Structure formats: C-alpha cells, structure tokens
Amino acid sequence: MSEASGKTTVVIRVDPDRPDPEAIARAAAVIRSGGLVAFPTETVYGLGANALDAEAARGIYIAKGRDPSDPCIVHIAHLRDLERVAAVRPRAIATLAGAWWPGPLSLVLPRAPGVPDVVTAGQPTVAVRMPDHPVALALIRAAGVPIAAPSANLFTHTSPTTAEHVLADLAGRIDLLLDAGPTKVGVESTILDLTRTPPVLLRPGGIPLEWLRGLLGEVVVGGHGGTVAPGMMAKHYAPRAEVIFVSGPREQALRELEDHARRLLAAGKRIGLLLPEGELAEIEAPGTLRYSLGRADDLAEAARRLFAGLRWLEQQGAEAILARDLGEEGLGLAIRDRLTRAAGRGNGK
Ligand code: TXA
Ligand code: MG
Numbered sequence: 001m002s003e004a005s006g007k008t009t010v011v012i013r014v015d016p017d018r019p020d021p022e023a024i025a026r027a028a029a030v031i032r033s034g035g036l037v038a039f040p041t042e043t044v045y046g047l048g049a050n051a052l053d054a055e056a057a058r059g060i061y062i063a064k065g066r067d068p069s070d071p072c073i074v075h076i077a078h079l080r081d082l083e084r085v086a087a088v089r090p091r092a093i094a095t096l097a098g099a100w101w102p103g104p105l106s107l108v109l110p111r112a113p114g115v116p117d118v119v120t121a122g123q124p125t126v127a128v129r130m131p132d133h134p135v136a137l138a139l140i141r142a143a144g145v146p147i148a149a150p151s152a153n154l155f156t157h158t159s160p161t162t163a164e165h166v167l168a169d170l171a172g173r174i175d176l177l178l179d180a181g182p183t184k185v186g187v188e189s190t191i192l193d194l195t196r197t198p199p200v201l202l203r204p205g206g207i208p209l210e211w212l213r214g215l216l217g218e219v220v221v222g223g224h225g226g227t228v229a230p231g232m233m234a235k236h237y238a239p240r241a242e243v244i245f246v247s248g249p250r251e252q253a254l255r256e257l258e259d260h261a262r263r264l265l266a267a268g269k270r271i272g273l274l275l276p277e278g279e280l281a282e283i284e285a286p287g288t289l290r291y292s293l294g295r296a297d298d299l300a301e302a303a304r305r306l307f308a309g310l311r312w313l314e315q316q317g318a319e320a321i322l323a324r325d326l327g328e329e330g331l332g333l334a335i336r337d338r339l340t341r342a343a344g345r346g347n348g349k
Contacts, residue, residue: 009171011163016040016180019135021142027176028142031056035175036063038152038166039139041131043104043185043206044159044307045166046075046149047174048139051085054116057148061118063173066155071121072148073106073189074128077140085126085146087112093194099215102132104189104206119148129189135180151188158239158310158342161186165311186304187334193222204333206303239314239321241272243343247325247336254282257322261285264320272318274309276302276326289316299331306335310342 012023034056049056051074079090086109111126151159154169163179190205198218272289276296291309294301
C-alpha cells in the first residue's frame with residue numbers, strides 16, 4: 001500500500017499471463033464503483049475508469065492533472081462491445097480488427113451517444129482499442145464495462161512501462177494498481193483516424209505505419225502542420241531533464257552528441273546517454289550516466305527500453321539526456337516521435 005495525497009493505493013501483484021481471478025474481481029469492483037485502477041497493457045500502463053460513467057472518468061483527469069481538452073482512449077475486450085462506444089458496426093472495421101486487435105492500434109471512430117463528453121473531450125469521435133494483455137482483457141471483461149484509460153503518468157510526464165513508474169507518479173492518487181511487471185511494447189498504441197478518407201495517422205506507435213499502408217493502401221501522416229491528435233502537445237513524454245535529440249547519419253550524430261556531452265560536462269552538468277548498446281562506448285565523455293537501448297538493429301528492444309531509460313536517467317539526476325534518431329522504419333517512427341516531444345520540439349499544440 002502507498003499513501004500520498006488522499007487515497008490509499010492498493011498494489012496487487014498478478015501473473016501477467018494468468019492473473020489471479022480474485023485480484024481481477026477486486027479491481028473490477030473498483031472500476032464498477034467509479035474508482036481508478038492502473039493496469040498493464042502491452043504498450044504502457046493505463047489509468048482506468050468506467051468509460052460510461054462521467055464522474056468516474058473525471059477522476060482520471062484529476063489524478064493525472066490532465067488537461068480536459070485531451071481525450072482518453074476507450075479499451076474494450078470483445079469486438080461486439082465496439083457498438084457500446086462507437087457509432088459504427090464491428091463488421092465495418094473487421095479487417096483492421098482482425099489484423100491487429102487485440103493489439104497496439106487505437107481507431108478514431110464516430111462516438112456512440114453513451115460515451116460521456118469528458119472521455120472524448122467533447123469531440124464527436126472516440127478512440128477505441130483492444131489491448132493485447134491478459135490482465136487488461138480480464139479486467140475489462142470482469143468489470144463488464146469499457147474502460148477509459150490514458151497512460152498512467154502525471155500529465156506530460158514520461159509514460160510508465162512498470163508498476164514502479166506508475167507509483168512514482170500516482171501513488172496516493174489512485175485506488176488500485178495491478179502490477180504485472182514490465183510491458184512488452186514500451187511505446188503507446190498507434191492512433192489511426194478512420195473518420196477521414198484516406199485514414200490519418202495521428203500518433204505513430206506499436207503498429208508500424210508500413211503495416212497499416214500494407215493493409216489499407218494510402219494512409220496520411222498527420223502532425224506536420226496538419227492534423228494531430230488533440231492533446232498531442234509539443235512538450236509531452238517529457239522527463240524533467242532537458243533532452244537533446246540529434247538526427248543524421250550514425251557517425252555524424254555520434255560526433256555531434258559527443259560535442260554536446262563535452263560542452264555540458266564542461267559547464268558542470270550531470271548528463272545521461274540513451275543509445276544502443278554498442279554506441280554508448282563510442283562517446284568519449286567520462287563521468288556520464290549511460291542507459292542502453294539494446295542492440296542497434298533491434299528497434300523493438302529500443303522501444304521497450306525507451307521510457308524506462310528516460311525515467312532512470314532522470315532519477316539518477318541527469319540534467320540533460322542525449323539521444324539520437326534511429327530512423328523511421330518500423331518502430332523507429334514512434335521512437336522518433338516520443339524523443340522529439342521529450343525534447344520539446346514536437347508538432348502540434
Ligand atoms: O497504448 C496506449 O494507447 C495507452 C494504453 C494505456 O492504452 N494509452 C495512451 O493514452 O497512450 P494517452 O491518453 O496517453 O494518449 C491518448 C491520446 C490522446 O492524447 C489523444 O491524442 C488521442 O489519444 N485521442 C484520444 N481520443 C481521441 C479522439 N477522439 N480523436 C483524436 N485523438 C484522440
Ligand atoms: Mg499519455
């Protein structure tokens with residue numbers, strides 16, 4: 001248990017693959033009674049409330065300090081539940097859902113009348129996804145209601161990929177936390193707006209853009225002077241340290257980072273490097289903190305380790321975190337988006 005600002009946060013450890021039904025029943029009861037439960041998904045931990053209960057959903061915004069203009073993603077466990085939250089027949093999206101649900105893909109659809117304004121931030125649309133995590137699915141099923149859940153971090157802070165990250169931000173602000181260990185994907189879901197033709201990518205995430213294009217043909221990339229998801233403000237996913245994010249060919253980027261590192265060290269700053277394993281040793285800057293993103297050719301590993309790295313370096317007292325662009329292939333696009341925003345240079349409001 002953990003107590004900070006009012007609520008007592010109960011923490012229950014569960015097996016990620018076969019969660020104890022009693023623990024799930026207890027968490028589901030909290031959701032049904034209007035409370036807040038943080039739970040694991042395959043991407044990041046979510047902060048859940050009953051999506052059909054305006055008062056409960058309001059609690060999410062209070063706990064996170066979240067701007068009310070930033071809508072929540074609604075999580076379902078069965079395709080047939082789509083009609084409870086979206087004004088669209090499940091058949092209409094069967095191909096997409098068949099390919100990636102459950103999975104890290106959120107679809108923006110016209111909203112159903114039962115979804116309160118607070119969940120959609122007053123938009124006529126709703127973002128829906130079916131998470132690929134046994135704990136999340138069991139919780140939604142046991143609660144018997146769709147669950148609205150943003151990432152379980154304080155507003156604009158780095159998303160949580162472990163229960164410890166959730167507690168660091170939200171202890172005492174939520175009722176219950178289901179701890180199932182670290183999440184698998186590490187970056188949030190891809191958000192695709194299906195209310196436009198062709199569909200618009202609002203946020204790159206766990207499902208790569210190439211896969212969407214492979215299935216759907218044309219997909220427009222939002223965010224560059226065009227459409228962004230509401231709430232996708234430039235300064236987002238931000239650790240408390242300054243993030244310096246450089247792009248360009250590998251060698252050039254590493255030399256540029258080395259220059260930054262030396263300059264900052266000379267100014268007496270505590271700095272951290274967030275790079276693929278082999279590259280950490282290539283920066284000559286004694287006394288720097290180093291966090292490995294794994295093998296350079298494994299972007300899934302880099303995505304999985306990204307937020308944990310930002311948080312760890314911040315916790316170690318890094319005043320500046322240095323990282324480089326890993327390209328836009330596959331999960332690279334999502335990693336680029338998160339680091340650009342962490343550096344405060346993202347597009348959007
Ligand atoms: O992987 C994820 O998506 C995680 C897990 C918990 O499911 N959730 C997550 O939620 O990342 P959050 O709140 O941190 O990001 C949700 C974003 C909002 O900031 C907004 O940009 C977009 O989803 N969104 C939600 N509803 C929308 C809508 N109706 N239209 C456009 N964008 C929407
Ligand atoms: Mg978030």
